[in-house]
Amino acid sequence: MSKLREKAVVSTQSTGMKICFVFVVFFVPTVAVFYHFYNDPEGQYFAGVRETIFTVFRMLLVDDYGYDDMRDLNFTITVPDKSTKVVVKPEVSWTDFLVSYWLLMGAIIILNLFIALMSDTFQRVFDNAAEVALLERATIICNIENNLPGNKKRAFLRYLKEKCAPLEAYYDDDDEDED
Numbered sequence: 001m002s003k004l005r006e007k008a009v010v011s012t013q014s015t016g017m018k019i020c021f022v023f024v025v026f027f028v029p030t031v032a033v034f035y036h037f038y039n040d041p042e043g044q045y046f047a048g049v050r051e052t053i054f055t056v057f058r059m060l061l062v063d064d065y066g067y068d069d070m071r072d073l074n075f076t077i078t079v080p081d082k083s084t085k086v087v088v089k090p091e092v093s094w095t096d097f098l099v100s101y102w103l104l105m106g107a108i109i110i111l112n113l114f115i116a117l118m119s120d121t122f123q124r125v126f127d128n129a130a131e132v133a134l135l136e137r138a139t140i141i142c143n144i145e146n147n148l149p150g151n152k153k154r155a156f157l158r159y160l161k162e163k164c165a166p167l168e169a170y171y172d173d174d175d176e177d178e179d
Helices: 003-038 049-060 067-071 096-128 127-145 152-166
Strands: 075-078 085-088
Touching: 003 049, 003 096, 049 096, 067 096, 096 127
Parallel strands: none
Antiparallel strands: 075 085
């Protein structure tokens, strides 16, 4: 594999690693928040860490993730004397906020960032395509020349010198008349 191809592959891998890092930076805290607020051992969607990770990922795919069950959630608050527990139904739905946040960050911003980075990488690789083609062609020609037998190689080099060499002419730009 030529060095330019290796550079293109490394550039694409580097872009993929960058977007994976950004995704993980947003995904892990989001999973932690959803697990903290909606952990339900008997539930279907947030029964454990693995189920929470899968459910939060399914949100990006706009799959079934138990939105109605999440909205009907009541929070249990322990009073400071630690003997009384109060069930509170919040007026502001944190579920709406958290789901909206994750759909905005994950489905819109991160995926668009991924598309932008990959198209930038593709453009950089595509811009080098002509240079890569010429270098590959030169490599093939050099390999053919190096594998020629001695007498054919000398004849080929003599032909290049006599028939294919450019015309040599003296040129001095100071000699020309200025208009």
